[in-house]
Every structure is written in structure tokens, then in C-alpha cells.
Amino acid sequence: MGDPRRIVSILLLTAPLAACIPASAPPQRPAPATITPAPTAPLAYDDVTGGDVQPTWTLKPVATNAATVTASTYTVRSGDTLRAIGEMTRAGSEAIAMENDLAPPYTLVPGQRLRIPAGLYHRVAAGETGIGIASAYGADWGEIVTINALSEPYILRVGQRLRLPAEARPLPKKEVDIAARAAAFTLDIDDIATGSQPALAANRAPAAASAAPRRPVTAAIATPAAFTGRFVWPLPGKVIARFGPLAPGKVSDGINIAAPAGTPIHATANGVVSYAGDQIAVYGGLILIDHGSGWVSAYGHAQQIDVRRGQAVKAGDVIGLAGASGQVQTPQLHFQLRKNRIPVDPLKQLPAR
CATH class of the missing domain: 3.10.350.10 (LysM domain)
Known part of the structure; x- marks a missing residue:
């Protein structure tokens, strides 16, 4: 799968x-990535991954x-x-x-x-x-x-x-x-x-997306009616791992972009945040955005998450900061695009640079 x-x-x-x-019950897990509040949009770590507010799927x-x-x-x-x-x-x-x-x-x-x-x-x-x-x-x-x-x-x-x-x-x-x-x-x-x-x-009906949810959204969220616009790069930097086979038995479902810790991560297109947390340890701080028409983007290894589940975002909005959370040793962004559940090569969808 x-x-x-x-x-x-x-x-x-x-x-x-x-x-x-x-x-x-919530499982034991390794020490979480450091996901700290954003100065302009306070977001406590507990709001995303634990403490008083559990991940949505643990609520029922x-x-x-x-x-x-x-x-x-x-x-x-x-x-x-x-x-x-x-x-x-x-x-x-x-x-x-x-x-x-x-x-x-x-x-x-x-x-x-x-x-x-x-x-x-x-x-x-x-x-x-x-x-x-x-x-x-x-x-x-x-x-x-x-x-x-x-x-x-x-x-x-x-x-x-x-x-x-x-x-x-x-x-x-x-x-x-x-x-x-x-x-x-x-x-x-x-x-x-x-x-x-x-x-x-x-x-x-599913809950409508909000530009700035005051509380974590624990209901089903309405997906965008359709994909609009086009994709933009989530951050500048050198591509250090490409989409596809990496080594015998290993395949990358996205690309990895080198970036100094703290580099802003931008939404690649308009959409709704469908996930923000660290429950997939390999990726550390992870954000998923639903863009409609079957398109989903993923942003891994974030050291800071600045958006909530159910938040509406536009292309270019800052959604977090790059880091080395998860199973990587150096600061970078793992970026994926999926169409109807199938990973596609982001380099074929992003503008040339």
C-alpha cells in the first residue's frame, strides 16, 4: 500500500x-519532532499531536x-x-x-x-x-x-x-x-x-474549511470542489533525492530538497490542510494538503507546523518551517504530490527553474 x-x-x-x-489507546512513540508555535499564528504542539487534543483518529x-x-x-x-x-x-x-x-x-x-x-x-x-x-x-x-x-x-x-x-x-x-x-x-x-x-x-455535511481555525477541527472536512491554478515550489533549494528508485528495493514517492533549518515551507497550491502532525515517524513533522480533483501534497521533516487540520490555504502561504525531524540527519523537505492516491513525480508538475 x-x-x-x-x-x-x-x-x-x-x-x-x-x-x-x-x-x-494512543501508542508509545519516540520523542516527537519539535513543533513549536508560529509567532504570527500561535499553535501549541499539543494542539497537533497529543496532550489535551489527540489526533483526530484517536477521538472515537x-x-x-x-x-x-x-x-x-x-x-x-x-x-x-x-x-x-x-x-x-x-x-x-x-x-x-x-x-x-x-x-x-x-x-x-x-x-x-x-x-x-x-x-x-x-x-x-x-x-x-x-x-x-x-x-x-x-x-x-x-x-x-x-x-x-x-x-x-x-x-x-x-x-x-x-x-x-x-x-x-x-x-x-x-x-x-x-x-x-x-x-x-x-x-x-x-x-x-x-x-x-x-x-x-x-x-x-462535512465542515467547511476556515482560513484560521481557532480550535482543532475534529469533524469530517469538505474537500475542495476542484483543483485550481498550478503548483509552485514549496521552497528554494537543491533537489538531493529524486522521485523513483533510489537503490535495490527502495523507492522514493517524492523528492527531497535541501534547506537550512527554519526555511519557510510554502503551500504548493490552493487547498485545505487535511493533516498536521507527526504520527508517521519516518517523516517527523508532516503536513498534508488536499487540493481537490484527487490531488494531495505532502511536506515532511518540518521542525515547525504553522497550520491546523481544516485550514484553507492558498498557493505560497507559509505552512511551516523546514528541519531535520523524522529519520533524516540534515535539514531538508520531503515533498510529494499524489493524484488519485498514486504518487507522481513533482518535478514534472512544478515549474522549471
Whole structure:
């Protein structure tokens, strides 16, 4: 599912039909990167990564209520909807749609026979997130995204039934070892970009982005309607690691740019901050920005973070300061661009210089 160097913090945080999306006590982790307040926009470290305010995905524990469904067929009756059939059979409506090659708007005809796929299905509760659900069952979030055909904006629906991988299983409480479980479950940028939105009730809308949130935003955040403008360089400096293969068995999903500690990091394009913290240890201080149209940018190794989750930013805005946090020895910025979850070479998207 991407970079194997992922580290966890146990999670709990966040789709409409064909859309989707961390759980248990916060894990032990190495000493955090120094993320200090910005003079012009005070932001305490605790606001981002711990203390009084936990990462969004740890706010809602996951109740492991998964039900085993056996394969069967269902005959559609007048007034039936795909979602109602999923509720009756305890199978996910997304999984039923995939099994029967149904496409939006999922029109059903009385007498139509639907195959109900066997599997283990979790019923999503308010505020639960995809990463949290995955961690609660020891499953890979990326696989859950695939088998449920989830897509942007990856916001789970309260009552939605997610099909889990065949090997998934809830651990009995007496069997749970929090430290061991934390060490076994890892995260990468794609997990956070697609699985950290809290589930919403059907009649609730995601929170609108704000230019300067006064408090950490713990609800699902509305994604930009579409990508606007073009990308700009996040900071000046020499590219010291390029996109693609680095050595046998090692691949970089972005580029690394050398920069003196304290160099301002700029948003590469207009968007909404979807993550700001240090829960992926390899990257240290990390910021993710959703630009809409499937585009996401990532900024790693920051020594200071100056934005909050849910904050609207414009191209060129200062979002933090470069440093050597995470698993690097010298100050630099790790910069990624992703389109529909796939890492792309930033040098092909940034202006020549």
C-alpha cells in the first residue's frame, strides 16, 4: 500500500456509496519532532499531536461489531433500495453493487435477483475513521478501500457496512497487548489521506474549511470542489533525492530538497490542510494538503507546523518551517504530490527553474 516505512499511532478517524474511511489507546512513540508555535499564528504542539487534543483518529474508539454474512441471493421488492438491502442482509451496499456490476444511480427493478457476497462486515458508527476501523481488526486500510470500491472524498457514512479482508478479526479484550498491537500496525501517507476522515450521519455535511481555525477541527472536512491554478515550489533549494528508485528495493514517492533549518515551507497550491502532525515517524513533522480533483501534497521533516487540520490555504502561504525531524540527519523537505492516491513525480508538475 505504499511506503513500507510506515509507523503507527493507533488511530481513529474517517463515504458515500462508493466513497470512504484510526482505534485504540494512543501508542508509545519516540520523542516527537519539535513543533513549536508560529509567532504570527500561535499553535501549541499539543494542539497537533497529543496532550489535551489527540489526533483526530484517536477521538472515537471503534466497537468491533463485525458480522459474518454467508453468500445468498435476494429478490428485489417494490420500494427496495440498495442501502436498505444492505441493512437487511448485513452486507455492505458497496460490496453488493460490485458483486452485481451495478453502477450509479443503482436503479433496482422488482423481481431482480441480487447476489449477496459472503464476508465479514463492520457497521460504521458516528465519528469512526477508516484507519481506526482497520487497526481495530488488524487489517490493511488500503485493502479495505479496494474491496469496497471507496473513492474521494473518503468520508464514511454512519451505518455503512464495510467489507473487511478475509484475514481480519477483532482481538478479544483479554488478548489485546496495546504496545504489541501498535508496533504491528503501521501507517503511510495514503492511509492518512484516505482514512482519517470521521464518519458522518447521512443528513450531516462535512465542515467547511476556515482560513484560521481557532480550535482543532475534529469533524469530517469538505474537500475542495476542484483543483485550481498550478503548483509552485514549496521552497528554494537543491533537489538531493529524486522521485523513483533510489537503490535495490527502495523507492522514493517524492523528492527531497535541501534547506537550512527554519526555511519557510510554502503551500504548493490552493487547498485545505487535511493533516498536521507527526504520527508517521519516518517523516517527523508532516503536513498534508488536499487540493481537490484527487490531488494531495505532502511536506515532511518540518521542525515547525504553522497550520491546523481544516485550514484553507492558498498557493505560497507559509505552512511551516523546514528541519531535520523524522529519520533524516540534515535539514531538508520531503515533498510529494499524489493524484488519485498514486504518487507522481513533482518535478514534472512544478515549474522549471
